Every structure is written in structure tokens, then in C-alpha cells.
Amino acid sequence: MSVRDLRNSITAILQDSALAQSRVGIKVISLRTGEVLYEKDSHLLFHPASNMKLLTTATALKRLGPTYRFETWLAADTSALADSVLNGNLYLKGFGDPDLSTEDLRWMVRQLRAQGVLKITGDLVCDESFLDDYHYGKGWMWDDASSRYFPPIGALTVNQNCVTVTVRPGAKPGDSLQVALAPPTSYVKLENLAVTVDSTDSTRLAEFKVERKWRERENTIVVSGGLTPESAPREVVLEILDPALYSGTLCTELLAEQHIALAGEVTRGVLPDTSRLLVEHLSQPLAYLLTRTNKFPYNNLYAELILKTLGAELEGPPGTARKGTTEIKRFLSEVGADTTKFALADGSGVSRYDLLTPALVVRLLKYMYEDFTVSAEFLASLPIAGVDGTLQHRMQGTAAEGKLRAKTGTLRGVSALSGYTTTGDGEPLAFSMMMQHFVVPTARIRAVQDRIGALLSEFHRRRTIATAGRSRQ
Numbered sequence: 001m002s003v004r005d006l007r008n009s010i011t012a013i014l015q016d017s018a019l020a021q022s023r024v025g026i027k028v029i030s031l032r033t034g035e036v037l038y039e040k041d042s043h044l045l046f047h048p049a050s051n052m053k054l055l056t057t058a059t060a061l062k063r064l065g066p067t068y069r070f071e072t073w074l075a076a077d078t079s080a081l082a083d084s085v086l087n088g089n090l091y092l093k094g095f096g097d098p099d100l101s102t103e104d105l106r107w108m109v110r111q112l113r114a115q116g117v118l119k120i121t122g123d124l125v126c127d128e129s130f131l132d133d134y135h136y137g138k139g140w141m142w143d144d145a146s147s148r149y150f151p152p153i154g155a156l157t158v159n160q161n162c163v164t165v166t167v168r169p170g171a172k173p174g175d176s177l178q179v180a181l182a183p184p185t186s187y188v189k190l191e192n193l194a195v196t197v198d199s200t201d202s203t204r205l206a207e208f209k210v211e212r213k214w215r216e217r218e219n220t221i222v223v224s225g226g227l228t229p230e231s232a233p234r235e236v237v238l239e240i241l242d243p244a245l246y247s248g249t250l251c252t253e254l255l256a257e258q259h260i261a262l263a264g265e266v267t268r269g270v271l272p273d274t275s276r277l278l279v280e281h282l283s284q285p286l287a288y289l290l291t292r293t294n295k296f297p298y299n300n301l302y303a304e305l306i307l308k309t310l311g312a313e314l315e316g317p318p319g320t321a322r323k324g325t326t327e328i329k330r331f332l333s334e335v336g337a338d339t340t341k342f343a344l345a346d347g348s349g350v351s352r353y354d355l356l357t358p359a360l361v362v363r364l365l366k367y368m369y370e371d372f373t374v375s376a377e378f379l380a381s382l383p384i385a386g387v388d389g390t391l392q393h394r395m396q397g398t399a400a401e402g403k404l405r406a407k408t409g410t411l412r413g414v415s416a417l418s419g420y421t422t423t424g425d426g427e428p429l430a431f432s433m434m435m436q437h438f439v440v441p442t443a444r445i446r447a448v449q450d451r452i453g454a455l456l457s458e459f460h461r462r463r464t465i466a467t468a469g470r471s472r473q
Contacts, residue, residue: 003037006459010038013451018444022437025358028456031369031420031428037456042358045342046434049409051361051416052349053303056324057290057381058364059331060306061374063314066287070097070309072156074108074279077272081117089122089264090278091271092251094156094244095130096309096319097283098302099292101159102183102250104281109254111279123264124255126248127271128155131308131319135243138321139351147239149297150350153304154243155319158250160301161243163188165210167234169227170196179223187249188240189220197226210236217241237298244268287377294381294407295389300348307347321346332360335367349409358432361418365430369420382407382419385453395450399424399458406431406453413438415445423459431456 001009014024027042029035060068072095078088090112094100135152151161163185168178177194197204208225212218219240227234240246248266255262283289286306293302304321311323325344333339337360345353368378383389386401390408395401406419418432433452435445 001460007038009455010452013448016448018438018440018448019435022435025434027358027362028429028431029362029366031366031430045355045357046436047352047411047414048354048356048434049349049411049414049416051407051409051418052347052354053294054361054364054407054418055328056303056307056347057293058368058378059328060286060290060310061377062331063310063327064286066285066374066377068286070283071095072097072100072281073277074112075271075275075277077275079276084116084118086117086120089125090120091125091127091275092156092248093127093271094247096155096305098157098305099283099289100157105158105251106254108279108281109251109258113258113260115278117260119261121263123267124248124252124262125267125269126156126244127269128244129270130312130317131155137304137346137351139345139353148237149300151239151301152241152243153301156244156247157305158247159183161246162237162239165221165236165238167210167223169229169231172196172229173198177223177227183250185250185253187219187246191220191222194223195226196229199228201226212238290377290381295383297390300350303348304346335364337363358434361432362430365418365420369430379405379420394446395453398454400453404453404457410442415442417449421453421457423456425460429456
């Protein structure tokens with residue numbers, strides 16, 4: 001197949017009726033020669049959706065390094081520890097670790113107990129001052145709530161600032177549904193209004209819902225509607241409000257679990273300069289966290305915390321989205337991009353204020369591919385077609401399966417796919433496809449992208465007769 005044939009084939013795929021009312025921008029280049037294999041409106045601006053994470057994670061790799069680790073501290077404002085009593089406050093200070101879990105907090109509390117602490121005379125003070133307290137991104141939709149995809153952003157984050165609600169039916173119609181919360185915590189209230197119903201009760205079955213009272217801005221989760229006795233358990237992950245107090249409440253409950261008495265309450269504050277560090281928890285290396293950021297659809301929080309951490313580390317606390325996006329622009333300027341020709345608002349692409357071009361994304365992909373210091377970590381962070389992440393069920397059984405690596409991006413009316421593949425000849429390619437302004441099901445747009453991804457992955461350059469003849473000599 002010649003390059004002209006490839007271009008004609010891609011153009012034919014783009015005639016799909018799913019794109020009849022849509023805008024499409026595409027750029028494909030050879031990473032071996034730099035040749036542009038296909039280009040269509042690649043200079044136009046599009047909402048990148050989660051393709052924005054490519055910029056965030058690439059900048060983090062270059063500026064913070066693959067081995068960077070996030071810290072979380074337990075500290076005291078006094079060095080006095082006498083007879084198992086910590087006189088004063090205990091401080092829980094977060095530095096933006098997006099991966100901190102209840103088990104990590106439990107480990108920290110156990111380390112505190114191992115130091116002989118049995119009583120704290122003051123409060124548990126939650127310090128989230130490393131980042132700002134603006135918990136949502138600029139340009140996020142007001143009704144993006146009661147969902148694991150849009151949790152609040154805070155320096156003190158645990159369990160991705162979410163809880164998991166598991167709902168099981170009762171033994172017979174009329175029984176209340178069984179509702180369990182993980183982690184079990186007093187920070188979240190449950191209202192169980194749901195019942196077990198007969199299969200003929202279509203109304204209550206259709207009304208089954210698990211939702212936080214997001215309109216009222218309460219950490220109260222309401223379970224309503226019904227399930228039949230034969231229904232499989234339902235598991236729903238929901239975000240909470242005020243991540244610092246959530247983290248602090250979990251910590252106090254773990255203190256009680258370890259029989260450490262806390263005389264005071266959970267409050268907010270800032271760790272004094274004269275404090276004493278008692279326990280330090282370190283996250284997994286940044287390279288691992290970037291894999292979680294790029295491969296999975298529900299890790300917008302990871303990207304936002306990494307963005308603000310960039311700002312805090314490079315420009316000083318508190319880290320903000322503005323400081324973080326400034327650092328991304330500085331990096332992209334080094335890559336050769338004109339920073340006046342695109343707009344950045346957040347780190348995850350949830351914001352409708354983000355505007356990028358396919359050409360810019362391909363320029364970044366080329367740079368990261370050619371930078372030996374970070375290329376392996378960057379490529380490893382991307383979903384693999386037909387194998388894992390958001391591409392696990394896409395392009396299976398095609399030439400792209402197992403070798404195309406790309407970041408997906410989805411908002412309502414927006415779909416993007418940008419990354420790498422190799423041709424049938426083993427020639428490495430970088431590509432970016434952005435499509436927006438459609439009302440058809442997103443699956444139809446993805447199908448077009450998948451056809452192009454498979455085509456690029458099976459592409460063979462046509463050899464000339466002279467070249468073919470020489471190869472037989």
C-alpha cells in the first residue's frame with residue numbers, strides 16, 4: 001500500500017455517517033522519518049477531554065522525574081511524649097498523594113502506636129495547605145456530581161475521596177435492601193429507602209438509584225427503588241465532600257481501632273514550623289501513578305493532583321491549577337509549541353475550557369518518544385489496544401491489538417484518541433484523532449477511530465521493483 005492509498009483509505013473511513021455533523025482533526029506522522037502520513041484540520045482547536053492527561057503526565061515525568069514520590073505525614077507540635085501521652089495536637093499533613101488508601105492510613109497509625117503513643121491531649125489537625133482549597137476545576141460542569149469521575153481535589157486525599165456502596169437484595173419481597181459502606185465511616189450517612197420487590201414491580205425496579213445528596217451538598221447517600229431477591233449485588237462508587245475532613249475522620253477512627261485515645265476533635269490547621277515528624281508515608285513512584293492516570297477512566301483526580309503538585313514543587317506552595325498549567329506551557333514551549341495557540345484550564349481534560357490541536361499533541365508525542373530518559377515510562381502508561389485500560393475491549397482481533405498504545409478521551413459530544421502504533425513494516429507512528437460536536441452514540445465515533453487505528457497498524461509501504469529486486473540478490 002502506498003502512502004497515497006493510506007490517505008485515501010483514511011479519507012474513505014471518515015465518510016462514515018456518524019461524522020456527518022461533526023468536526024474532525026487528525027494528524028499521523030512517521031517517527032522514523034518525520035513524514036506526515038495523514039493530516040486533516042490538525043491546526044484547529046478541539047476539546048481534548050482526557051487527552052489533556054498526556055500533557056500533564058508528560059510534564060510531570062520531565063519536571064518531577066519517574067521516581068518522584070508523594071508524602072503524607074503524621075506530626076506533632078511538641079516533642080513532649082511522656083508516659084505514652086502526646087501533649088498537644090496530632091497533625092495529618094497531605095502533599096497531594098492521589099493513591100493514599102485507608103490501609104495506608106492504618107499503617108501510619110500503627111507506626112504511631114509502635115512509638116508508644118496511647119493518648120493525644122489535643123486535636124487531630126488536618127493540614128491541606130500544600131495545595132489550594134479550590135476543590136473543583138475551572139470550567140467543570142455544575143451537575144458533574146455524585147460520581148467517582150469528579151471527586152474534590154485536595155492535598156489530603158484518601159480512597160480517591162470516594163466511598164463504595166454495596167447494595168444486596170433481601171431474602172423476600174418487602175425486606176429492606178442490605179446496604180454496606182466501604183470504608184465503614186461515620187463521615188458518611190446512609191438513608192436506605194429501598195426494598196426488595198417482586199419482578200413484576202417494574203416501577204420500583206426502574207427507580208433503583210444510589211446517589212449522594214449533591215444538590216443539598218451533604219455527605220448523605222440515599223438508596224431508593226428496589227431489587228428482586230434474585231438480583232446480583234450492585235456496587236456504586238461515589239465522591240464525598242471536603243476531602244481533608246474525610247481523611248481526618250478516617251484517621252480518628254483508625255486511632256480508636258489501635259486504642260489510641262484522642263481528647264480533641266478533627267479540625268483544620270497548618271503544621272507549625274517547629275513541628276516534629278512522627279510518621280512519613282511515601283507513595284508509589286510517579287511512573288506507577290502515571291500508569292493509573294492514563295490507563296483508567298475514573299482517575300481524573302490523579303491528573304488534577306499531579307497538576308497542582310507541579311505548581312507547588314516548581315513555584316512554591318500552595319499548588320494551584322494556574323501554577324501547574326503555567327509549568328505545562330513552559331515545557332511545551334521547550335518542545336517547540338506556540339503557547340499562544342492553545343488554552344489550558346485543568347489537568348484531566350474535564351474542563352470545557354481546555355482547547356488543543358491534534359498537531360500539538362503529535363508534537364508532544366514525538367518529543368516524548370525520542371527522549372530516552374522518559375520514553376519507556378511514558379509509553380508504558382498508555383492503554384494497549386485489546387489488552388488493558390480504556391482500550392481493553394477495542395481493536396481486538398485487528399493488527400492494532402497488543403501494539404497500539406493510546407490515550408482515550410471522552411466528554412459528551414467529544415471523543416479523542418492519541419498515541420502510538422507500529423505499521424506492518426515495524427515503522428513507529430504517532431497520531432492524534434479528535435472528534436467533537438456529535439449527537440450519535442460515542443461508540444460509533446470510537447468505531448471510526450478503531451478502523452483508522454487498525455489501518456495504521458497493518459500499513460505496509462509499497463516497495464519499488466528495483467528495491468524488491470535488490471532484496472532477492
